[in-house]
Amino acid sequence: MSAADHRADLIVIGGGIHGCSAALHAALRGMSVIVLEKDTVGRHASGVNAGGVRRLGRHYAEVPLSQRSMEIWYGIADFLDDDCGFQVAPQIKVAETEEELAQLAARRDELNDMGFTHEVLLDRAEVRAHLPAVADHVVGGLACLDDGFAQPYQTTFAFQRKAESLGVRFHEHTRANAVRKEGGDWLVEADAQRFSAPRLLNAAGAWAGDLAAALNEPAPVEAIAPMMIVTSRLPHFCDAVVGATGRPLSFKQMPNGTVVLGGGRRGRADRATNLSEMTFPELMLTAQTAIDIFPAMRDATIVRSWSGVEGRMPDDIPVIGPSARHDNLYHAFGFSAHGFQLGPGVGEIMGNLIATGATNAPLQPFSIARFSDAPQP
Amino acid sequence: MKSCDIAVIGAGPAGLAAATRAADLGYDTVLLDEQPSPGGQIYRAVETADHARTEVMGADYARGRAIVDAFRASGAAYMDGALVWNISTDRVIDFSRGGASSQLSAKRIIVATGAVERPWPLPGWTLPGVTTAGALQILMKASGIVQEDAVLAGSGPLLWLVAAQLVDAGAPPRAVVETTPRAHYRAALAQLPAALRAPGYLAKGWRMMRKVKRAGVRHFAGAENIAIEGADAASAIRFTAKGASERIEASSIALHQGVVPNQQITRLLRCDHAWDAAQQCFRPVTDEDGQSSVQEVYVAGDGAGIGGALSAALHGEITALAIAARDGRGDPARLKSLRAERARDAAVRPFLETLYAPAPHVTAPADDTIVCRCEEVTAGAIREAVNLGAPGPNQVKSFLRAGMGPCQGRVCGPVVSAIIAERRGETPGATGYYRIRPPLKPIPLSELAQFTIPDAPEDR
Amino acid sequence: MVRRIEPDGETFEFTFEGRTIVARPGDSIAAALTAAGIVNLRDSVVSGRPRGVFCMMGSCFDCLVEIDGVPNRQACMTAAASGLEVRRQRGGVEVQAS
Numbered sequence: 001m002s003a004a005d006h007r008a009d010l011i012v013i014g015g016g017i018h019g020c021s022a023a024l025h026a027a028l029r030g031m032s033v034i035v036l037e038k039d040t041v042g043r044h045a046s047g048v049n050a051g052g053v054r055r056l057g058r059h060y061a062e063v064p065l066s067q068r069s070m071e072i073w074y075g076i077a078d079f080l081d082d083d084c085g086f087q088v089a090p091q092i093k094v095a096e097t098e099e100e101l102a103q104l105a106a107r108r109d110e111l112n113d114m115g116f117t118h119e120v121l122l123d124r125a126e127v128r129a130h131l132p133a134v135a136d137h138v139v140g141g142l143a144c145l146d147d148g149f150a151q152p153y154q155t156t157f158a159f160q161r162k163a164e165s166l167g168v169r170f171h172e173h174t175r176a177n178a179v180r181k182e183g184g185d186w187l188v189e190a191d192a193q194r195f196s197a198p199r200l201l202n203a204a205g206a207w208a209g210d211l212a213a214a215l216n217e218p219a220p221v222e223a224i225a226p227m228m229i230v231t232s233r234l235p236h237f238c239d240a241v242v243g244a245t246g247r248p249l250s251f252k253q254m255p256n257g258t259v260v261l262g263g264g265r266r267g268r269a270d271r272a273t274n275l276s277e278m279t280f281p282e283l284m285l286t287a288q289t290a291i292d293i294f295p296a297m298r299d300a301t302i303v304r305s306w307s308g309v310e311g312r313m314p315d316d317i318p319v320i321g322p323s324a325r326h327d328n329l330y331h332a333f334g335f336s337a338h339g340f341q342l343g344p345g346v347g348e349i350m351g352n353l354i355a356t357g358a359t360n361a362p363l364q365p366f367s368i369a370r371f372s373d374a375p376q377p
Numbered sequence: 378m379k380s381c382d383i384a385v386i387g388a389g390p391a392g393l394a395a396a397t398r399a400a401d402l403g404y405d406t407v408l409l410d411e412q413p414s415p416g417g418q419i420y421r422a423v424e425t426a427d428h429a430r431t432e433v434m435g436a437d438y439a440r441g442r443a444i445v446d447a448f449r450a451s452g453a454a455y456m457d458g459a460l461v462w463n464i465s466t467d468r469v470i471d472f473s474r475g476g477a478s479s480q481l482s483a484k485r486i487i488v489a490t491g492a493v494e495r496p497w498p499l500p501g502w503t504l505p506g507v508t509t510a511g512a513l514q515i516l517m518k519a520s521g522i523v524q525e526d527a528v529l530a531g532s533g534p535l536l537w538l539v540a541a542q543l544v545d546a547g548a549p550p551r552a553v554v555e556t557t558p559r560a561h562y563r564a565a566l567a568q569l570p571a572a573l574r575a576p577g578y579l580a581k582g583w584r585m586m587r588k589v590k591r592a593g594v595r596h597f598a599g600a601e602n603i604a605i606e607g608a609d610a611a612s613a614i615r616f617t618a619k620g621a622s623e624r625i626e627a628s629s630i631a632l633h634q635g636v637v638p639n640q641q642i643t644r645l646l647r648c649d650h651a652w653d654a655a656q657q658c659f660r661p662v663t664d665e666d667g668q669s670s671v672q673e674v675y676v677a678g679d680g681a682g683i684g685g686a687l688s689a690a691l692h693g694e695i696t697a698l699a700i701a702a703r704d705g706r707g708d709p710a711r712l713k714s715l716r717a718e719r720a721r722d723a724a725v726r727p728f729l730e731t732l733y734a735p736a737p738h739v740t741a742p743a744d745d746t747i748v749c750r751c752e753e754v755t756a757g758a759i760r761e762a763v764n765l766g767a768p769g770p771n772q773v774k775s776f777l778r779a780g781m782g783p784c785q786g787r788v789c790g791p792v793v794s795a796i797i798a799e800r801r802g803e804t805p806g807a808t809g810y811y812r813i814r815p816p817l818k819p820i821p822l823s824e825l826a827q828f829t830i831p832d833a834p835e836d837r
Numbered sequence: 838m839v840r841r842i843e844p845d846g847e848t849f850e851f852t853f854e855g856r857t858i859v860a861r862p863g864d865s866i867a868a869a870l871t872a873a874g875i876v877n878l879r880d881s882v883v884s885g886r887p888r889g890v891f892c893m894m895g896s897c898f899d900c901l902v903e904i905d906g907v908p909n910r911q912a913c914m915t916a917a918a919s920g921l922e923v924r925r926q927r928g929g930v931e932v933q934a935s
Contacts, residue, residue, distance in 0.1 A: 040768060047775060153775035161766065172768075232783055232819060232909055233882045256778070257882065261822075275647075278815050280463060280471055280828060281480075287826035301819040301909045303783050411895060413916060418894055425863060430842050493896050503899075505876035505889030512893035520861065520868040521842035546842055609887050610876055628876075639896075750891070750899060753883040782882075783898035783909070818895070819909065 005169065008032040010354055011188055011197040013176045013211060015039075016046035017152075017340060018332045019203035020159035021347025022354070027166040029355035034195055035160075035168060036188065038175035039274065042156035044205060046340070048308035050228055050250050050262050051152045052241050053341045055118055056091040056144040057107075059317050061365035062342070063116055068361075069345025073148065076344065082158035085151030087255070090130055090240040092122065094141040094293060100245040104142040118144050133237040133296050142245075149241055149252055152340060159343070171195075176204075179214060186328070199328045199354055206271050206311035208319075208333030212368065217325045219334065219371045220314055225269035225276035225307040226262060226337045227283060231300040233257030238294065249289045259300060261290050267307045276307040312336040320346055320366035322353065330354055331368050381407045383700070384470055384483035385453075386461050386642060389417020390441065390686050391678025392489030393448040394693030399487075400453035402701045407481060408448075409459040409472055415445045417491055418511065419686045421518040430521045433546045437581075437686070438518070444690055463815035464646055468673060471828075473820055478828045485673045487696055488643055488661075491689070492636035492679040495658070495735060496792045497531060498742040501605030502632065503750055506612075510539045510633035523548045524629045528614050530554040530603060531633035533733045534582060539631065541585040544592040552595040552625050554616055556634075558736050559599050565732035572728035575721060579728075597623060601738060605630055634735050637791060638680045644813035646674055652806025655730045656683055657740075658791065659810055665716065666699035667692060675700065684723060691719040740795035748796065749789040751782020756796055763800040770794050770811045783819050786811040839872050851921040860917040867893060867900045867912035870923075878902055878912060879926035901926050 010026050012019045015037030023033045037043075053073050055066045077083040095101035101121075108121050122141045128134060130143070160170060171190070178189040179200065186200040202211050209221030234257050242251040248264025265286050268277040291297045313319065313334040323329035332350050335342065353359040385396040388410035396408040408415075416423045420441025423431075431439050448455070456474060463471035470481045494509045501507065510529055516522040525548040529536050532555060543550050572579055590596060597618040606613040606624075613626045637658035640650065649662040649670035660682045667675040677696040678689030695715050701707030742748060744757030754777045762776050770786075770793050773779050779793055780786030786793070790811050798808040841861075848859050853870060860869035867890045870878065876889040878900050891899040893913045900912040903924040912923075 040772070042775075153772070157766075157772075157776070229822075229825075230781075231822060275466070277466060278463065279465070280478075280815070280825065283825055284828050287822050287828075291823065291826055298823050299906075299908055300822040301783075302816055302822055302825060303785065303819045304781060305814050305816065411914070422863060427843060433842055493894075494892065503881070503886065503888060505878070505887050508890055509892050512890060515893040516868055516871060517842070520864045520872070522868055522872050523840050523842060524871075525838045525840065548840070610889070750897065753881060783901065784896060787896045788892075819898075 006034070006193065006195045008034040008169070008197045010034070010199045010201060011036065011186060011195055012201045012203055013188070014203035014205055014208070014333070015041035015160070015170060015172065016044065016203060016205050017042070017156045017159060017343035018335070018346060019201070020156055020163055021343045022201055022203060022332060022350040023168045024159055024163040024166065025348045025351025026354055027163055027168050029351055031355055033163070033168040034197065035163070035170045036174045036176050036190055036195065037170065037172045038207070040172045041160045041170060042153050045226075045308045045310035045337070046156045046343075047153040048228070048306040049152050049226070049337070049340050050252060050260050051085070051149045051340065052091065052250065052252065053086065053148040053150050054091045054144070054241065054338070055147055055341065056142065057093055057243070058338070060114065061317060061362070063111070063114070064362055065342055065345050065349070067116075067118070068348070069342050070147070072344035072348065073150070073341070076150070080158040080162045082154065082161070084155040084158050086148055086155070087150070088146050088148040090143050090145045091147035091243070092127065092130060092141045092143040092240045093243040093245055094127060094131070094134065094138045095245050096137055096139070097246065098139055101140045104140070104245060108142060120145065130240050131238060131242065133294050135293050135295055138293065147241065155343070176211070179211065181326070199330070201330045201332065201350060201354065203332045205333055206269070206309045208311055208331070212331065215323070215326060215329065217323055217368060217372065219319055219368055221311040221334050222314070223269040223271045224310050224312045224337065225267040226310055227265050227267045227278055228260055228262040228306045229283060229286070229302045230304040230306075231259040231261070232303045234259060234296070234300055237296055242293065244289060244293060247285065247289050249286065249293065251290055251293070258303070259297070261286055269307075269309045271309060274309065276309050278305050278307055310335070310337050318366055319368045320349070321363040321368070324367060324369035324372060378469070378480045378482050380482040381405045381484070383407075383485045383487060384409065384481060385487045385489055386410075387417065387489035387491055387680070388412065388415040389419055389489060389491045389678060390444055390690035391491070391680070391693035392417070392487070393444050394690040395487045395489060395677050395697045396453040397448045397451040398694045398697035399700070400451040402697060402707055406453040407456060407483070408453050409456045409461055409470070409481075411458065411460050413457055415448060415455065415457070416441055418515065420445065421515055426518065430517070433542055434518060435542065435545070460818055461642070462817045462820050464642065466647070471815070473824060476824065478820065478824050485675065485700060487667070487675045487677050488680055489677045489693060490639045490642055490680050492683060493639045493787060495634040495637050495739070496788050497632050497634045497739050498746050498748045498756065498789075498792055499603050499605065500743070500746055501607060501611065503747055504605055504607045505610040506607065506628050507605055507630045507632065510535055510631040513631045514539050514542065517542060517546065526551045526627060527629040527631055528552045528554060528625055528627040529631050529633065530556070530600070530614060532557040532736065533633055533635040534729065535636070536633045537582065537585045537589060539633075540589040540594060544588055544594070549589070549592040549594050551627055552597065553589060554597045554600045554603070554614065554618075556600050556603070556736050556739070557598070557733060561732050561734060565728050568728035568731050572725045575723070575725035578725040601736075634739050635733055636679065636683055638682060640790075640810065641785070641787060641813050641817050643669065643676055643680065644810065645815065645817060646671055648674060648676070650810065652804055653682060655727070657734055658683070659805070667696040668699070684719070684726065688719055688722050691715050691722065695719065740792055741799060742792065748792050749779040749782065751784050752778040754779040759793060759796050760800050763797050769809050770797060773797060774811060780811050785813070785817070839874060841872065849919040851917055851919060851923060853923045854925055864917045865913050866902065866904070866915050866917045866921070866923055869917045870912065877925070
């Protein structure tokens with residue numbers, strides 16, 4: 001039996017930032033929405049990531065989405081009644097060799113040709129103006145001077161609370177076990193409960209592939225566990241979020257003085273048990289890179305680590321848009337460890353798309369059909 | 378990577394006894410401990426303490442010498458100064474020793490990391506000069522350093538033991554301020570007959586109290602509303618007792634509210650934990666012999682539930698024998714008699730647990746009291762986060778940074794869970810506890826930058 | 838005041854904030870500082886308020902000091918040694934959000 005409060009215009013499966021944001025935007029367009037989350041909101045990649053609000057270095061297909069998202073970020077405090085810990089700060093990718101700097105310059109030129117000017121090249125002196133503590137060997141960098149960072153859990157929680165204030169119903173610890181079409185409705189069974197709605201959004205992150213497969217629309221989502229380490233509080237020395245060009249690094253000193261380090265290295269992830277596990281020897285290179293680029297890090301101590309379970313696609317860009325197989329089914333998943341900044345903007349696109357059935361956003365590169373078109377093994 | 382049959386973590390009575398017996402049974406055994414010498418906190422520096430110090434600490438302390446000697450004579454490898462900072466689910470131990478990190482792969486792990494003092498957040502408890510009662514005792518054991526004119530405040534056997542040791546050292550404390558609620562004495566009476574079956578404990582306790590009172594130490598019972606005054610260091614303790622407001626000037630104030638299992642490693646290993654209503658603490662779920670819910674992970678001693686030093690030594694040996702029994706080896710008769718001995722020793726526990734259960738105010742600090750010492754998060758801020766909808770300690774942590782500082786929630790964890798549970802009207806067991814993530818203690822980034830394992834692939 | 842159970846014994850010296858501290862073999866830095874009557878070891882990184890020894894067993898991380906230029910060392914878990922230069926750890930590094 002599906003009670004009246006288990007019916008809505010839209011069911012969102014997955015209470016990460018994308019599920020919460022899409023639910024909020026759908027509610028803003030007058031839809032009634034139910035969000036089903038198997039754990040708690042923001043439990044996985046949305047609550048545990050580096051918090052980078054980054055346009056810098058994105059896949060070209062993501063750039064328009066990222067630009068739109070950034071506009072929402074700038075007004076996030078008014079939008080969500082919570083500042084989300086968002087602060088504007090430069091994102092800088094440093095070049096450690098002239099060759100790397102040339103690569104960065106080429107990217108800048110290509111973006112300019114596409115009409116985007118948000119990424120700018122920094123020379124040796126300019127990079128030091130932003131990063132006084134950077135090592136001598138750094139020759140320059142590529143930057144988005146008005147990117148930023150935010151608090152991931154606070155942000156996802158703020159999206160949830162704003163959505164709730166507009167009537168969105170969140171069911172945590174509610175795992176969608178089975179989904180099927182019955183009459184005109186999507187019927188979702190979650191343990192003893194049943195939910196129904198004419199429209200369904202799959203925003204289930206690392207678990208989204210299972211859902212898509214169950215609906216005969218397989219997508220190769222790999223569960224990964226990006227690793228982050230956090231130092232004890234250090235005297236303030238860096239205002240920007242810093243990456244490297246030739247080796248993986250994500251480096252950010254928080255306003256409280258702690259430094260969050262990550263970048264590319266992965267631990268073990270297991271979707272079945274929700275388990276993600278650090279593998280520290282993998283972080284040796286991250287630690288070396290951080291010390292190489294900021295020699296002051298030599299005295300830092302590591303206090304904490306995180307790894308959350310995240311969904312990654314083989315081509316490292318997400319699946320966003322309508323199903324290629326079913327009407328009234330939509331997907332937004334597989335953000336491949338760089339979906340946090342996209343949350344506000346992609347949620348808006350999905351909210352519009354689901355409410356009106358159409359969008360002007362350039363979603364074609366993100367279609368789930370790109371996997372069904374591929375030759376089957 | 379080095380490997381072994383059994384890795385024991387912690388060199389208190391449980392770990393020493395477990396390692397000694399495991400090595401005797403022929404297991405390739407490695408004991409890792411963070412301290413420079415074996416003994417744990419209870420038998421700290423027992424090998425090097427001279428006659429005068431041993432006299433002050435008493436016969437129960439001196440007994441540790443035999444346990445340490447037996448361990449030294451066993452075939453177990455001993456890694457002193459080894460800080461275990463991570464253990465993977467396949468039982469690879471990351472540890473730091475002498476400024477470098479390395480790995481040890483163990484077929485089985487015995488966690489013997491003992492107990493920590495129950496946190497007691499009260500106004501002024503972060504001031505220099507305020508310590509745990511255990512800290513005063515460690516100063517005596519490890520360095521023969523005696524604090525004069527201390528005020529001991531709180532509840533539990535250790536409070537009186539430290540007071541008695543200070544008397545024996547010629548430095549009677551200025552006062553013992555006891556928070557044990559009067560009602561607990563009445564409730565404990567019912568447990569008294571059973572407690573008398575455990576040999577020696579009650580007489581020993583009574584002698585300690587008599588010694589302290591005869592030394593002229595002021596004693597306040599049923600104290601409440603405790604606060605510590607001071608600008609840059611503690612200068613006085615205030616409280617109410619028997620309806621009167623009291624104030625005692627003191628620059629050393631030692632707090633104690635009993636001990637609880639140290640959960641850091643068992644939580645890291647994702648062992649199931651349960652709320653123990655009798656001991657008012659979380660403990661890992663284990664069988665009688667210390668087998669946890671995680672395959673090949675055992676917990677021995679106070680880390681599995683508070684039983685004291687004698688029980689811990691028995692439990693350590695029991696755990697080693699139980700492992701052997703599983704392998705079809707060992708000494709079933711001895712295992713049986715050790716279990717019986719430990720059960721007898723435990724007869725005193727219901728009495729102690731009832732009498733010394735923390736008073737309600739201990740786990741319900743006032744709104745403006747700091748609970749997380751590292752990040753200075755107050756009880757009021759935690760309650761506010763719960764009002765906003767944070768359902769448990771991990772969300773409070775993400776939200777407020779409680780438990781995110783260098784102690785990683787070791788100190789505040791039990792009270793944070795208690796505050797959330799109280800506000801949500803549920804048991805701490807339902808509320809849960811911080812997820813414990815590596816590193817278990819902070820390690821230098823420069824050490825991680827050198828952390829290689831010879832057979833590790835370059836990249837994955 | 839603080840005193841020793843054993844009145845005599847071998848000693849050595851290190852410094853705290855430039856002041857000479859007399860220690861005995863087996864002392865941690867925290868123990869030797871306590872014996873010297875020093876309780877104020879660092880500033881809280883949040884409020885800047887003073888902190889000192891609390892647990893003496895490596896749990897609470899309140900006794901963090903700078904030893905020979907390296908910050909964040911636990912005074913209670915570090916053996917005192919002749920010639921060490923120990924300093925109070927100054928905190929207050931919280932930066933106001935812009």
